[in-house]
Amino acid sequence: MRQLLLILLIAIITAGCGSSSPKKESSYVSAKNIPDLQQIRESGQIRVVTNYNSTNYFVYKGQPMGYQFELLQEFANFMNLRLEVSVNNNLQENIDRLANGELDLIASNLAVTREGEQKVAFTEPHSYSRQVLVQQAYSSERSGSSERIHNELIRNQLDLGGKTIYVQKGSAFVQRLRSLSNEIGDSIHIVEIPDYEVEQLIELVAEGEIEYTVSDENLARVNLNFYPNIDIETAISFPQKQAWAVNRNSPELLNAVNNWMVGFKKTARYQRIHRKYFENRRSGHIVNSGFHSIKGGQVSVYDDIIRAESERFDWDWRLIASIIYQESRFIPDAESWAGAMGLMQLMPQTAERFGVHAITSPRENIRGGMQLLQWLDERMSLRIEDPEERLKFVLASYNVGIGHVLDGMRLAEKYGRSPIIWYDNVDYYVLNKSNPKYYNDPVVQFGYCRGEEPYHYVREILERYEHYKNVLR
Template identity: 75%
Template sequence: MRKVYSSLILLLILVFTGACNSGGQKKGGKEAAQKVPDLEEILTAGKIRVVTNYNSTNYFVYKGQPMGYQFELLQEFATFIGVKLEVTVNNDLQTNFEALQNGLIDIIASNLPVMRESEDYIAYTAPHSFSRQVLVQQAYSSDQKGSNNIQYNTLIRNQLDLAGKSIYVQKGSAYVQRLRNLANEIGDSIHIVEIPDYEVEQLVELVAAGEIPYTVCDENLAIVNLNFYPNLDVETPVSFPQKQAWAVNKNAPELLNAINNWMVSFTQTPRYQRIYQKYFLNKRSIHLVDAGFHSIKGGQVSVYDELIKEESQRFDMDWRLIASIIYQESRFIPDAESWAGALGLMQLMPETAERFGVQSITSPRDNIRGGMQLLQWLDERLALRVEDSNERLKFVLAAYNVGIGHVLDAMKLAEKYGMNPTIWNDNVDFFLLHKSDPKYYNDPVVEFGYCRGEEPYQYVREILERYDHYKNVMR
């Protein structure tokens, strides 16, 4: 069904655009030698690989959920073409361009200023927004935190006054090239200090603390940061207003056409306006950061992070996986109770808690420990059938949700119908998903009967997707 749907999407896009784009002509050399997936290959694979940058507006995790301006746009586009969104994070622009050139990613999704001169292999999409780059400087400082002895600083308002100044920017960012161009424009030197291990907002914070004199930031992001650092000034532009867009490889013209057609239409919708306002204009959004459960400012997924880390270490499991399971099960509410009687952070059934010696089922530590004992027990039994640990994790998660019996039934069905019983995606998951169909739950190989398979099917997918986001931002 996915292949049929993908083919229809591709056909509609090609008809709409005329399948013509001069940027799609290969220019030979290194560019032509590297096979770059275009829209047809992306639809066939069922996923689109995207890199974005990690900051408090574009992509982050808040209270366990991935969020962000770029992330929500990407979700909308992935849904539009009917594929899974695969997000990675890298704030080094040069590394991202190399990955794009080598066909390792399909889109660079960030606030890229559209430049007339760029690498031969880069194609910018239609803009998703407009902004200018501004100088971030300290407007005033005080002797110590809370002191009334405020000293106001002399502010730079003329770009000519940047001559001889040291400006700290993220290595490989678009700000580096802009400052080089600006130095040429003013006919004098600007000392550009490229910092490899700091994102733009960390540099903004250093300016606010008085540890560095200047940095450069996109104006819309700079204005958001004024909510956190009121002693900053961001009113001096270092560029004209610029189109901000995504980038794809020029050897993927159908993908470029698809994004452009979608972007031009989507940015005119109320839905887009709500997304932009949510991250850049709504002052209530600053409470996302103030609350602490923000992967950039607070650095926490939940109040139970340290507890989850301690218990995960006991069982040699990744705490970010356990956090993703807990979010799915209870949204980190320790006394949550399901309609079926499951209790606590990891939603243990009373009989399961008794089996594993859980003293207090609503105690966060006891509940987490009991849940991890169940995960370990499931893993040990499924290891006899599924050797690969990464693949086995999907079976374990499904069994945690719906019981190991239904998962074993789905494996038997997969084997009977010529599918691979040790592979989850498009094999065993299909039969668990359809175990509510009499054709399958009445099959002689089935022991545990009817199962509403939609829930465990989505359960596995959602936990692993969230786990990927946690791995992106939580070290």
């Protein structure tokens, strides 16, 4: 009896211990509505956020570029996914959006830390870099003199005691400075700035508005090209891993990124991308160009004309700029094999129809192209109410002619797909209008066409338009 009572007592205590304190889950660990690799594959796209700066992501001469952007393109192509890029330089907002399933991936120079691992799952590092102090090597020239005023530089981390350092809010720089403050046994006044990215803080140092900030060394060395009066030689950390981040509840996606990253970093292609943005001295020339979205904010020399003509017809000038890039690369006297001419590649009969007398005149050519777009939009509005969806049909019609697009709509309806949805519906039949099965179909009125061109034309223009919206007003 005593043995039986003892066994029952142990069982009661054990059961009580097992249920007395439920595990507390982190607010960042919730599998609800968090897509993993299978759901991402089914959607056909991967949603990514990156930093808008002179190395990660920008537009130059109408073309999206950047270290992170090119890596992302390589990964998306490898996974056969469409890349949906958004821009946000607020790290905490990006982490929150990743946590609630609005994003699949944060692609930037995230320093891998234990504190960060409580919030996100870091991928294999894409690079390594130290954190460095950014300070003025010399201040502005004296008025009426070419003499530089050299500043006393901090070379010993102990001298940071009592100094005020401005850093991006929520960044790994904050954590490192706190640790450094403990290590030197003195206070470092850390001011976290929520609305400024690292490069903006570097610019404030160069202009003398603040004394110090912190940057990863790779980015700081790029900024030396266009802020020669800064000093970045004082390291405040050992080399650190820099990685992307996914949600902690997306292990399959994490595994896919890691496997790709490990292999891709061994390729010559990766080495070329890294050298292009971090080791090429011409990068300073590119950033200082008027055609760089950060410094000059221009897509082309015709931006003012594009804006003015777009406003006349109430279209977004960035969309028209994307069309012009696709049509002519902003070359005003460009001529195609078929005889189309000018920035918007008007056929002579189209130019005559819309009153374009000087077909290579940038303003007249753009105005004629806008009139054609407006005409196509009015025709398509009789069939498609949704303006965003209608735009795809208008673009395809601009490229290949409205007749072939109407044929695609009739084919889609005949074969049980939606005639008023472009992607994965009408675009499929336009793409395949070079197939006798389709161009000989009784519902087809305009016969054969090379459907591959309008199929890619729509996608490329709209993807570039999204990039322009990310970085251009």
